[in-house]
Each structure stands twice: as structure tokens, then as C-alpha cells.
Amino acid sequence: MTAEGIGARVLRKEDKRFITGNGRYTDDMTMQRMGHAAFVRSTHAHARIKSINTDDAMKMPGVDAVLNGHQLVADGIGNIICGWMIHSKDGSPMNMGAYRALESETVRYVGQAIAVVVADTQQQARDAAEAVVVEYEDLPAVVDSLDALKDGAPQLHPEAAGNLIYDWEIGEEAPTDEAFANAAHVTRMDIDNNRLVPNPMEPRSALAHFDPSEEHYTLYTTSQNPHVARLVLSAFYNVAPENKLRVIAPDVGGGFGSKIFIYPEEIACLWATKRVGRPVKWTSDRTEAFLTDAHGRDHHSTAELALDANNKITGFRVKTVANLGAYMSLFSSSVPTYLYATLLSGQYNIPNIYANVKAVYTNTTPVDAYRGAGRPEATYVVERMMETAAKEVGMAPAEFRRINFVREFPHQTPVIMAYDAGDYEASLDAAMKAIDYDGFAQRRTQSEAAGKLRGIGMSCYIEACGIAPSQAVGSLGAGVGLWESAEVRVNAVGTIEVLTGSHSHGQGHETTFAQLVSDRLGLPTESISIVHGDTDKVQMGMGTYGSRSGAVGMSAIAKALDKVEAKAKKIAAHLMEASEGDIEIENGELKVTGTDKKLTFTEVSLAAYTAHNLPEGMEPGLKEGAFYDPTNFTFPAGCYICEVEVDPDTGVVSIENFVAADDFGTIINPMIVEGQVHGGLVQGIGQAMLEHTQYDEDGQLLTASYMDYTMPRADDVPSFTLETTVTECPGNPLGMKGCGEAGAIGSPPAVINAVTDALGIRDMNMPASPNRVWQLIQDNGMKEAAE
Amino acid sequence: MTTVSMTVNGKQISGEVEDRTLLSTFLRENQGLTGTHVGCDTSQCGACLVHMDGKAVKSCSMLAVQATGSAVTTIEGVSQNGQLHIMQKAFKENHGLQCGFCTPGMIMSAIDMIDRLGTDLDEKTIRHELEGNICRCTGYHNIVKAIKAAADEMAEVLEAAE
Ligand code: FES
Numbered sequence: 032m033t034a035e036g037i038g039a040r041v042l043r044k045e046d047k048r049f050i051t052g053n054g055r056y057t058d059d060m061t062m063q064r065m066g067h068a069a070f071v072r073s074t075h076a077h078a079r080i081k082s083i084n085t086d087d088a089m090k091m092p093g094v095d096a097v098l099n100g101h102q103l104v105a106d107g108i109g110n111i112i113c114g115w116m117i118h119s120k121d122g123s124p125m126n127m128g129a130y131r132a133l134e135s136e137t138v139r140y141v142g143q144a145i146a147v148v149v150a151d152t153q154q155q156a157r158d159a160a161e162a163v164v165v166e167y168e169d170l171p172a173v174v175d176s177l178d179a180l181k182d183g184a185p186q187l188h189p190e191a192a193g194n195l196i197y198d199w200e201i202g203e204e205a206p207t208d209e210a211f212a213n214a215a216h217v218t219r220m221d222i223d224n225n226r227l228v229p230n231p232m233e234p235r236s237a238l239a240h241f242d243p244s245e246e247h248y249t250l251y252t253t254s255q256n257p258h259v260a261r262l263v264l265s266a267f268y269n270v271a272p273e274n275k276l277r278v279i280a281p282d283v284g285g286g287f288g289s290k291i292f293i294y295p296e297e298i299a300c301l302w303a304t305k306r307v308g309r310p311v312k313w314t315s316d317r318t319e320a321f322l323t324d325a326h327g328r329d330h331h332s333t334a335e336l337a338l339d340a341n342n343k344i345t346g347f348r349v350k351t352v353a354n355l356g357a358y359m360s361l362f363s364s365s366v367p368t369y370l371y372a373t374l375l376s377g378q379y380n381i382p383n384i385y386a387n388v389k390a391v392y393t394n395t396t397p398v399d400a401y402r403g404a405g406r407p408e409a410t411y412v413v414e415r416m417m418e419t420a421a422k423e424v425g426m427a428p429a430e431f432r433r434i435n436f437v438r439e440f441p442h443q444t445p446v447i448m449a450y451d452a453g454d455y456e457a458s459l460d461a462a463m464k465a466i467d468y469d470g471f472a473q474r475r476t477q478s479e480a481a482g483k484l485r486g487i488g489m490s491c492y493i494e495a496c497g498i499a500p501s502q503a504v505g506s507l508g509a510g511v512g513l514w515e516s517a518e519v520r521v522n523a524v525g526t527i528e529v530l531t532g533s534h535s536h537g538q539g540h541e542t543t544f545a546q547l548v549s550d551r552l553g554l555p556t557e558s559i560s561i562v563h564g565d566t567d568k569v570q571m572g573m574g575t576y577g578s579r580s581g582a583v584g585m586s587a588i589a590k591a592l593d594k595v596e597a598k599a600k601k602i603a604a605h606l607m608e609a610s611e612g613d614i615e616i617e618n619g620e621l622k623v624t625g626t627d628k629k630l631t632f633t634e635v636s637l638a639a640y641t642a643h644n645l646p647e648g649m650e651p652g653l654k655e656g657a658f659y660d661p662t663n664f665t666f667p668a669g670c671y672i673c674e675v676e677v678d679p680d681t682g683v684v685s686i687e688n689f690v691a692a693d694d695f696g697t698i699i700n701p702m703i704v705e706g707q708v709h710g711g712l713v714q715g716i717g718q719a720m721l722e723h724t725q726y727d728e729d730g731q732l733l734t735a736s737y738m739d740y741t742m743p744r745a746d747d748v749p750s751f752t753l754e755t756t757v758t759e760c761p762g763n764p765l766g767m768k769g770c771g772e773a774g775a776i777g778s779p780p781a782v783i784n785a786v787t788d789a790l791g792i793r794d795m796n797m798p799a800s801p802n803r804v805w806q807l808i809q810d811n812g813m814k815e816a817a818e
Numbered sequence: 819m820t821t822v823s824m825t826v827n828g829k830q831i832s833g834e835v836e837d838r839t840l841l842s843t844f845l846r847e848n849q850g851l852t853g854t855h856v857g858c859d860t861s862q863c864g865a866c867l868v869h870m871d872g873k874a875v876k877s878c879s880m881l882a883v884q885a886t887g888s889a890v891t892t893i894e895g896v897s898q899n900g901q902l903h904i905m906q907k908a909f910k911e912n913h914g915l916q917c918g919f920c921t922p923g924m925i926m927s928a929i930d931m932i933d934r935l936g937t938d939l940d941e942k943t944i945r946h947e948l949e950g951n952i953c954r955c956t957g958y959h960n961i962v963k964a965i966k967a968a969a970d971e972m973a974e975v976l977e978a979a980e
């Protein structure tokens with residue numbers, strides 16, 4: 032342990048370049064002779080393309096080429112894939128419609144790419160894209176998933192009859208039904224989870240370059256997982272073999288899931304750069320981002336909870352319809368299945384669970400993982416149900432949760448997950464204390480005296496992170512392994528480079544990963560550099576999503592460090608004529624226990640490279656790599672409590688207090704972890720109070736800019752009180768669980784439970800916008816009640 | 819094409835631009851000052867914020883030609899002689915940034931806030947004044963903290979100077 036080791040609030044190494052304007056994001060890059068790409072996009076939600084006329088566009092100044100989908104297919108570029116196979120309950124594989132990077136026959140959502148223009152400047156490319164004339168034959172469109180399932184609904188793909196992608200189930204139906212037959216009380220709710228647009232502040236961007244003499248491509252791109260991008264571009268889109276394709280994800284301005292996927296634009300830029308013989312750059316504008324970045328959430332659910340006479344939960348039955356948009360994005364199929372329904376047990380001991388999920392095509396932007404991915408949807412269903420059931424049976428929400436908590440570990444739920452460690456009561460207690468739960472009644476009286484409605488709501492979330500053991504996810508349909516790789520390179524003078532397959536786009540890996548090394552070797556973080564995001568430097572990796580970089584990425588580093596330490600100890604023992612078992616590493620020195628004999632880490636590193644005096648048969652050098660495959664998911668959990676005040680005259684909800692008590696296991700850098708929680712909370716509060724993606728019935732996106740889609744601003748949210756409880760994760764060497772998504776997972780139900788408590792109502796949908804809240808107040812005659 | 823001349827970060831510069839070129843494009847592409855970011859098309863995110871003649875402007879919302887003859891400061895011009903500005907330091911010390919994309923605009927906005935309103939800022943004022951800057955990563959908590967800390971430190975510096 033060092034001053035900069037595990038648990039220290041080390042300031043971030045990466046900050047300097049960002050605060051001085053020296054960050055290097057994809058759109059900051061330029062190349063000699065670089066051309067700019069702009070896309071011709073569908074203005075119709077559903078239409079057959081009758082013709083594409085590029086004559087005028089081709090004549091415009093600076094235009095090099097206008098390329099379309101026929102040429103793309105002719106050049107052998109493959110269709111866009113979905114990397115997780117889901118089987119319906121009848122055993123049939125999911126029904127997947129063909130998805131091309133450039134569509135030339137039938138468009139299925141507004142914004143779908145049809146052609147790409149390459150010109151000298153971005154403005155010229157955009158002007159020319161506007162001049163391309165696409166003639167459409169309109170087809171009827173459907174935007175809501177429930178409508179899409181109705182008889183007679185417009186059909187999107189011939190491969191998916193009735194727009195049904197899969198009809199999937201988990202858990203045991205018969206025993207669950209029996210629990211309901213014998214229940215003393217049943218709580219039933221219809222619960223929607225609103226569609227969101229991820230909105231990392233850096234828009235997506237791609238810069239592709241082709242070197243004809245080497246037949247080699249380079250792609251700079253806004254990716255959370257450049258190695259996965261290279262694998263997919265190579266193996267499925269036939270852009271180039273892996274050794275002829277280098278993918279670099281430099282500084283990336285936030286991702287939140289939306290930069291996991293390989294989108295049509297990156298494929299088109301790579302393909303176009305060879306055809307036009309110059310580097311090609313494309314950068315999304317914000318409206319394009321709204322139209323084409325994969326959206327999140329969009330579930331309609333019906334949930335039922337069965338209780339016995341003692342208010343213990345005996346059964347949980349959930350039916351969910353998930354809107355996946357017009358095409359299946361890379362991991363879309365896994366989100367409403369294995370990332371969602373496997374968490375429906377929440378923090379509770381529920382003997383019988385049955386869930387049925389139907390995934391549906393609609394004429395909307397594809398939907399895929401967005402911060403939390405499935406787990407926010409599960410938590411929202413579970414925690415809205417818990418709060419409502421408690422009220423229906425006349426119990427305090429905390430007490431009702433307490434009597435149903437899982438208390439023994441490991442705990443096998445009926446929906447695959449085996450929880451390994453946790454103490455749910457500890458986080459509940461910590462949160463209730465921090466918010467002064469007992470003082471709420473008095474605060475409510477004060478609010479009432481001021482003509483305001485006050486409410487309090489809680490949410491006890493659990494999530495599964497780290498995704499996951501490769502073999503396990505493979506058996507569930509994943510097309511990739513979900514391990515992580517690391518390489519620790521010790522230089523001759525004892526400084527260190529750590530190469531990692533994780534990717535940082537705001538998470539601060541350059542700092543936290545260095546802290547781990549510092550902790551182990553006792554070296555200052557200053558002398559430890561983290562290398563990531565470049566397929567030429569790091570051999571292979573699975574990237575950053577699902578809060579996996581700590582639990583999986585750092586575990587790989589820990590494993591590589593084990594090997595480095597072992598070799599360094601051998602060398603030190605040899606040099607000091609001691610036995611290997613007597614060498615310990617402390618403060619950057621290798622010491623012989625119980626003596627004053629020691630060598631600095633630098634001396635040992637140098638010895639490894641001069642190789643003048645190494646143990647018999649040892650190879651020179653000090654560099655070790657490791658792959659780490661977890662043994663289980665990790666299970667971060669916690670309790671969030673939100674207290675709101677509602678102005679009955681305007682419907683404006685203000686969050687008066689928000690407490691988050693989280694158990695993330697071992698924490699490397701509390702400052703960074705708190706930052707992750709703050710950011711997640713505001714995304715979750717954004718969903719609950721402000722954000723909403725709205726299509727009109729023709730499939731036009733009404734919320735396609737910051738004028739119409741309400742992003743949380745600084746004065747929409749409060750400062751937060753954070754509490755930490757710790758149970759270490761037994762599944763990885765560091766005891767880490769992951770913290771990146773918790774805030775977004777746990778907060779929406781806490782907010783809505785608080786708002787419904789303030790209004791004294793049972794049901795409401797997100798977001799709790801002033802308009803909706805005001806309407807609810809009018810409908811329920813509460814304004815008078817408050818006065 | 820039009821020639822525009824202005825002072826950017828203390829240096830007199832000029833360049834040839836199409837009339838419709840935005841100031842943000844001019845700074846990023848003609849001048850290579852890529853610290854000024856573009857995060858939206860509707861003048862709302864503030865990632866593009868620079869100072870023009872001492873006032874905060876959104877460089878995505880004006881033409882380069884409109885800046886002719888003025889003095890522009892971008893994020894690259896905020897630290898002096900290799901010394902970080904108090905506001906830059908405060909963002910680092912309070913973990914007021916994650917991905918860093920909104921950060922240049924946030925820092926420029928925060929410096930302008932103190933220029934206009936002085937150093938006596940409470941949380942409510944800071945939050946309200948940040949209306950024109952969107953951050954998707956930090957949840958604003960630490961940005962607000964950073965600005966407050968910088969304001970306090972600047973107040974001390976001013977006091978010491980008096
Ligand atoms: S880019 Fe200027 S306000 Fe968004």
C-alpha cells in the first residue's frame with residue numbers, strides 16, 4: 032500500500048490535457064488530402080426507395096463521389112450483425128431482418144443512411160448530400176411496440192412475421208402461477224420504461240485511411256471497444272483482415288453504451304476511403320446523433336407480485352414488450368433478456384419468478400445498451416412494485432423490503448443469477464440515516480404549511496456487472512468471450528507501461544489502473560503509464576461497458592502483476608543470494624525478509640534487461656501478459672432515497688434531498704467512484720424527470736435536438752449525499768464489483784416513488800415533467816387538497 | 819472567400835474563409851485550436867464557448883467574420899506562462915471533469931461567471947449560471963464544487979492583493 036495505492040483519492044493523471052484544451056478526440060484529427068463525408072438519410076420512417084438521383088450532387092463543387100448501397104453490396108461489405116443469439120421459448124432462433132450500412136431498397140426509420148457523399152469540405156459534403164434526390168414510395172409506419180404486435184400492423188421485415196423478433200421466457204411458469212393461486216395479496220401494475228437517447232457530449236466520429244501499397248486501413252473512431260470494432264469490421268463486414276486494419280479510439284467524449292456498437296457510418300467511411308483514394312472523415316452533428324445513435328430502454332411491462340399472509344413474496348410474474356427499433360443493433364437482443372430479466376429478483380428472496388419478453392421491430396431508431404442496459408428497466412419494475420405492494424398491505428416501504436431481503440450468500444435466484452455477497456440491510460440503514468428518514472413527517476408538515484406537497488421514495492437496487500464468465504455468456508448466446516487482457520511492461524529503468532484492453536472515455540483508468548500497480552510495487556503513479564485504445568499497441572481486449580473495467584480489466588492487470596512480481600523476485604533472490612520465498616516487495620524495493628539486504632525495483636529491472644547475471648535458464652526482460660476471465664458476474668447493490676417537493680400550482684418537482692448508499696466492494700479511488708455515481712444519478716434523474724424520446728405517429732422523431740429533448744442541466748438537479756458500505760466481491764482477486772452504472776440503475780424508481788408519494792397516487796409514467804405532474808394533480812383533485 | 823483577422827490568445831492571426839464559416843470551425847480547422855468543441859447544432863451545450871473581447875460567446879453561433887478585429891481567448895489561451903488558471907486547477911482538484919469534452923466550455927463559462935458576478939457565488943447561483951453548458955458525465959456535482967472552490971481562491975488572491 033502506498034499513498035497513491037488502493038483506496039487513495041489520487042487526482043487524475045489525464046486531466047491536464049483536458050483542462051488545457053489538448054485532448055485528442057477523433058474529430059480533432061486531420062490528414063493530408065482528407066475528404067469529408069456526409070450521409071444522405073431517409074426522411075421517411077418506412078418507404079420503398081424508387082430511385083436515387085445523384086446527378087446534381089455530383090456536379091457540386093468539391094464533390095468526389097456519391098456512393099450507395101448497391102455499390103457497397105457489390106464490393107462484398109457484409110450486413111450489420113447482432114452478436115447475441117436469443118432463442119424463443121419454442122426453441123426457434125430470433126428472427127433477424129437484413130441490416131445494411133447503406134440501404135437501397137426499403138428504409139425503416141427516419142435517419143437511416145442511404146448514400147454517402149465525399150467532398151473536400153464538410154460543408155460541401157453536406158450541401159451535396161442535400162442535393163441527392165431520393166424518390167420514395169411511402170409505406171405505413173408503426174412506432175409503438177404494442178401497436179407493432181397487433182394484427183394488421185405494418186410489417187417491417189419479411190424475416191419477422193408480426194414484427195416479432197423473439198418470444199422469450201425465463202423462470203418456471205407453473206410454480207409461479209401456483210404461487211399466485213395461493214396468494215394472500217397480489218399487487219399488479221402496468222409499468223413503462225421511457226425511451227432515452229444516450230447523448231454523450233462528443234458526437235460520434237470516424238476518420239478512415241487506406242494505404243494502397245500496404246493494403247492497410249487505419250480507423251480513428253469514437254469507440255468504447257476498438258478491438259471488438261476491429262474484430263467485427265474484419266470478420267463480418269469484410270473490410271480487411273485483422274492484420275490489415277488498425278482501429279484507434281483516442282480520447283472519447285463519453286459513451287454510456289452508445290459507442291459500443293459498430294455503426295453504418297464507420298463501415299461506410301472505411302469502405303469509401305479506398306474507393307475515393309483519400310482519407311475520409313465523418314463527424315455526426317447533434318440531430319444525426321439523436322436520429323442514429325442507438326437509443327435506450329423503451330419497455331412496456333405488466334408485473335404481478337404475490338404475497339403470503341405474512342407479506343413475504345411468494346411469486347413474481349412479469350410480461351415485457353421491448354421495442355428494439357427498426358434493426359437489431361450489436362447487442363440489442365441481450366438487453367431485454369439476459370441483462371434484464373435475470374435481475375428481476377432484485378435484492379429479495381423470491382422463490383418463484385416467471386418472465387416473458389417479446390422483442391419487437393418498429394419504425395424507430397435501433398435500441399441497444401444504454402448506461403445500465405436492462406438493469407435499470409428491471410430495477411424500475413421491481414422497485415415500483417415493492418413500494419406499491421408495501422403501501423397496499425399497509426407496511427412501511429423499508430420494513431416490507433427488510434422482511435424480504437436476501438440474507439444468506441451465495442443465493443441462487445430463480446432467474447440464473449447467483450448472488451455472491453452483499454448486505455442489503457446495511458445500505459438501507461445507511462441511506463435512511465443519511466436522509467433522516469424519521470424526520471420526514473415533520474418536513475412534510477412544513478412543506479404543507481407552505482402549500483407544497485412533499486414525498487419520499489426509495490429504491491433498493493441490485494445489478495450484475497463485470498459481464499462475465501465467457502463460458503457462461505457463451506452458453507446464453509453471446510458471440511464473444513467476455514474476459515479482459517493486460518500486459519505489464521517494465522522498462523529497463525523500472526518505469527512501467529500497462530497495456531489494457533479496457534477503454535477509458537471518462538472513467539479515469541489512467542489514474543486508477545496506475546494506482547493498482549503503485550499499490551503492488553510501491554512505485555509512484557507518475558512512473559506508470561496506461562496504454563489503451565489502439566489495436567496496434569494492445570493485442571486484444573473486450574473494452575469498457577457493463578461496469579467491467581475494474582472487476583475484469585483490473586483483475587487482468589493484477590494477474591499480469593503476479594507474474595511480473597514472481598519473475599522480479601526470482602531475479603532479486605538470485606542477485607542477493609537469498610531464497611525466492613524470502614523476498615518481499617515494498618515501497619519500490621525488493622527486500623530479503625528479516626535482513627537489511629535489498630535492491631530497488633529499478634536495479635532489478637535493469638538486471639532483467641542487461642541479463643548479465645540472471646538465474647540459470649531465465650529469459651531476459653520483464654514483461655508479462657495475462658487474460659482474466661471472471662468466475663461470475665459481480666453484484667453491486669445499494670439503496671437510494673429521494674425526497675421531493677411538488678408545487679401544486681405548476682407541477683414542478685424539485686429534488687430536495689437525494690441520498691445514495693452503495694456497496695461496490697473494494698474501491699480503488701473514492702473520488703472517481705463518487706464522480707461515477709453523481710453522473711449516473713443525474714442520468715437516472717434525467718430519465719425520471721426530464722428526458723423523453725417522442726415520435727409522432729408517422730415515425731418522425733419530434734425530440735431530435737436539445738431544443739426538444741430535455742437534458743438535465745445544473746439547476747435541474749441537487750448536490751448529492753453519498754454513503755458507502757462494503758462487502759467484498761469474492762469472485763475476483765481485488766474484491767471489486769463495479770460502479771459505472773449504479774446511479775442510472777437505482778435512481779429512477781426512487782424519484783418516481785417519491786413523486787407518487789407526494790401526490791398520493793399509485794401509478795404514473797416517467798418523466799415526471801411539470802406538464803404531466805400538473806395534469807395528475809388536476810385529475811386527482813389534489814390541488815384543493817393541498818390548499 | 820473572405821479574409822478575417824483577429825487576435826487569438828494574444829496572437830494576431832488572419833485566414834481565408836467562406837463567408838458562412840462559423841467561428842468554431844475557423845478556430846478548430848483554420849487555426850488548429852481543437853480545444854474548442856462542438857457538441858450541438860442549436861446553441862445549447864456550451865462546449866464551444868470562448869471569450870470575445872472579454873465576454874463569453876458560443877463560437878458555434880457566430881460567423882468567423884463577425885469576430886473580425888476582436889480579441890478571442892480559447893481554452894488554449896487560459897493558462898499563462900505554463901501556469902494553470904485557478905479555474906483549471908480547481909476543475910482538476912475537485913474532479914470536475916470525466917470525459918473532458920464539455921470541460922473547455924465549462925471552464926470558459928465559469929471564468930466568465932466570476933468576471934461578471936464576482937467571487938461571492940453560492941451553489942444556487944452557480945447552478946443557474948451554468949444553464950448554457952451541458953455535461954453528460956459528472957452530474958454537475960463536482961463542477962459546481964470546482965467553481966465554488968475557484969471563486970473562493972480567487973477571492974483570497976484578490977484580498978491578498980489589496
Ligand atoms: S456547440 Fe455551441 S452551444 Fe453546442
Ligand code: FES
Pocket residue numbers: 232284285537914915916917918919920921952953954955956
Ligand atoms: S465531462 Fe464528459 S461531458 Fe462533461
